[in-house]
Amino acid sequence: MLLEMSRADHEVDRAARDRMLERLRRIEATLDREISLRAAIATFLEKLDERVPAPETGGRAPWVSSGGRLHFTDIDGAGRSGRRLTFIVGLDAGRFPDVTSTDVLLGDADRRRLAPDEDVPPLPTSAERIEERRYALAAALARLRGTITVSYAAWNAAEGRAVAPSAELLQAFRLRSGDPTADYKAMGKALTPHASAVPQCAQLDAGDMWLDALDDDGVLRRGEAAVADAYPALAGGLHADAQRALDVPSPYHGVLQPRPSFDPRTNDAAVSASRLQVLGACPHRYLMQYVLGVRAPEDPEAKPGRWLNPLERGSALHEVFERTLRDAREQGLPADPRAPTEQERSALGAVATRVLHEVLTRLQDEQPPPGPAVFEAERRALEADVRAFVSMLFEHPREWIALEAAFGVEAPVRIDLPGGALRIHGKIDRIDRLVDGSLAVVDYKTGSTYPFRRETRTYDGGRRLQHAFYQAGAESLHDGDVTLVEYHFPGVRGENERVVYTRADIADSARLIEHLLAMAGRGWFVPTENSEDCRFCDYASVCRVRTGDKTVSPPAERSRRLLEGDEEAMHALRTLRGDW
Numbered sequence: 001m002l003l004e005m006s007r008a009d010h011e012v013d014r015a016a017r018d019r020m021l022e023r024l025r026r027i028e029a030t031l032d033r034e035i036s037l038r039a040a041i042a043t044f045l046e047k048l049d050e051r052v053p054a055p056e057t058g059g060r061a062p063w064v065s066s067g068g069r070l071h072f073t074d075i076d077g078a079g080r081s082g083r084r085l086t087f088i089v090g091l092d093a094g095r096f097p098d099v100t101s102t103d104v105l106l107g108d109a110d111r112r113r114l115a116p117d118e119d120v121p122p123l124p125t126s127a128e129r130i131e132e133r134r135y136a137l138a139a140a141l142a143r144l145r146g147t148i149t150v151s152y153a154a155w156n157a158a159e160g161r162a163v164a165p166s167a168e169l170l171q172a173f174r175l176r177s178g179d180p181t182a183d184y185k186a187m188g189k190a191l192t193p194h195a196s197a198v199p200q201c202a203q204l205d206a207g208d209m210w211l212d213a214l215d216d217d218g219v220l221r222r223g224e225a226a227v228a229d230a231y232p233a234l235a236g237g238l239h240a241d242a243q244r245a246l247d248v249p250s251p252y253h254g255v256l257q258p259r260p261s262f263d264p265r266t267n268d269a270a271v272s273a274s275r276l277q278v279l280g281a282c283p284h285r286y287l288m289q290y291v292l293g294v295r296a297p298e299d300p301e302a303k304p305g306r307w308l309n310p311l312e313r314g315s316a317l318h319e320v321f322e323r324t325l326r327d328a329r330e331q332g333l334p335a336d337p338r339a340p341t342e343q344e345r346s347a348l349g350a351v352a353t354r355v356l357h358e359v360l361t362r363l364q365d366e367q368p369p370p371g372p373a374v375f376e377a378e379r380r381a382l383e384a385d386v387r388a389f390v391s392m393l394f395e396h397p398r399e400w401i402a403l404e405a406a407f408g409v410e411a412p413v414r415i416d417l418p419g420g421a422l423r424i425h426g427k428i429d430r431i432d433r434l435v436d437g438s439l440a441v442v443d444y445k446t447g448s449t450y451p452f453r454r455e456t457r458t459y460d461g462g463r464r465l466q467h468a469f470y471q472a473g474a475e476s477l478h479d480g481d482v483t484l485v486e487y488h489f490p491g492v493r494g495e496n497e498r499v500v501y502t503r504a505d506i507a508d509s510a511r512l513i514e515h516l517l518a519m520a521g522r523g524w525f526v527p528t529e530n531s532e533d534c535r536f537c538d539y540a541s542v543c544r545v546r547t548g549d550k551t552v553s554p555p556a557e558r559s560r561r562l563l564e565g566d567e568e569a570m571h572a573l574r575t576l577r578g579d580w
Contacts, residue, residue: 027043075136098129106123253526254527255567270408280576282528286520306374316359323355328351331347348390352387360379381492403429404429428473431474439474461577515576534553
């Protein structure tokens with residue numbers, strides 16, 4: 001009844017269904033004697049084994065062993081058609097005798113326990129099935145007449161790896177050669193070259209040309225020398241990589257011959273604090289960026305869960321801080337910066353919120369956020385930081401006299417050093433006038449406060465120089481001495497922390513700057529010894545830096561190992577880290 005209701009769309013399916021129905025009706029009519037269940041199932045399967053010829057063959061079954069046609073069969077059917085030429089394929093180790101034939105659903109131990117009684121043998125185990133396949137192959141070979149060709153797939157294209165022949169193929173070779181001790185190596189030499197869908201002489205792309213050039217009588221030679229000869233620039237890179245692996249400082253480690261142009265004082269070029277901070281953090285990065293002029297490619301990476309990256313977020317907050325104070329001053333808020341009223345505090349907060357929303361509207365047009373949920377989350381976080389900024393203004397009320405004050409652009413600003421004056425330039429976030437008439441410089445930071453803690457000392461081993469530059473810059477713009485240089489961390493993350501340096505704290509900054517310029521003039525651009533300096537470096541890929549839970553920098557590890565040596569370049573770095 002179920003077969004009668006089955007759907008057969010194809011002509012072959014309909015013919016098979018009709019034949020099977022006919023067989024079933026015959027079975028029902030003729031097989032009326034009682035037999036065991038096992039015998040009934042065996043008879044049923046035998047009677048249903050029906051093959052239907054396809055219409056396109058004219059009613060002739062394609063599996064019939066007729067002359068002029070290829071006859072495909074399995075091992076059990078081999079040798080029954082009387083063909084004179086027989087090809088046995090698939091004798092590779094992974095396919096025959098199928099060493100992975102263990103049943104994942106029914107293990108060998110369970111198979112042994114499933115015998116219902118002594119008259120019924122247990123289910124065959126994986127080892128027994130393998131032996132059965134080997135016996136079936138041996139029986140097929142015994143039945144065959146004429147010429148027999150055995151082969152195996154020598155290459156797995158899906159996995160991109162070579163495949164070994166099976167032990168049966170090796171045994172066939174032993175019988176054919178008459179050498180019972182022959183091994184796989186002897187068989188490999190005796191076999192004909194591998195057959196392929198693409199002729200071996202074909203060169204379809206550059207990879208084929210290289211493989212053909214490296215082929216030496218079937219053996220693939222090492223290609224470093226050939227590649228290096230073809231690409232001199234790559235050969236230079238390979239040589240440099242080998243030299244960098246040595247522990248002797250050389251030009252490949254950043255130790256160059258001295259040149260006057262390395263010291264910016266020789267051409268009276270204006271230098272920013274950020275440039276010298278790069279030299280203090282990692283002289284090798286300074287070499288890449290300011291001496292060799294290497295520029296990292298701009299490759300912005302969009303993240304679905306984030307809109308503004310840390311740099312863009314910090315720039316947006318700096319703009320909001322500056323515009324808030326500028327608009328407040330134009331509106332006369334507060335009337336007395338040193339004694340603001342509650343109403344003025346509220347009004348200044350409203351100005352800051354308005355400015356933030358204007359900045360966000362512009363940023364949305366320039367760089368649409370990935371979604372409304374992401375935008376709302378970042379907007380709320382920015383509003384919290386702006387509110388913290390406003391509250392920080394009134395924690396230490398002062399008169400701000402300059403915002404975004406640029407120095408060294410129109411009129412030169414110089415720092416007097418033992419080896420000659422250095423011309424500097426920069427931009428100060430805010431300059432305040434203190435009660436005693438002196439000046440205070442304020443620089444906003446939106447990142448972590450960790451690099452500015454007291455345990456990092458005043459200059460953090462040469463990595464922090466803004467306070468020295470801003471002191472000279474502010475005094476060039478306004479009357480009075482700078483007595484305080486402050487780093488402010490307005491926001492939820494920075495918790496409105498202030499890091500304050502007095503004039504006495506930065507009194508020896510000229511000596512540090514002179515040491516950095518002397519390092520550059522001598523050509524000592526060795527890598528930093530601290531891997532954390534490499535975490536956000538644009539040249540991390542050049543130095544093979546790996547970031548994650550812990551930053552791993554091979555050049556930094558090498559510098560740390562060499563710091564105890566006698567090389568002058570390492571001594572200069574050791575002095576920088578030890579004295580400042």
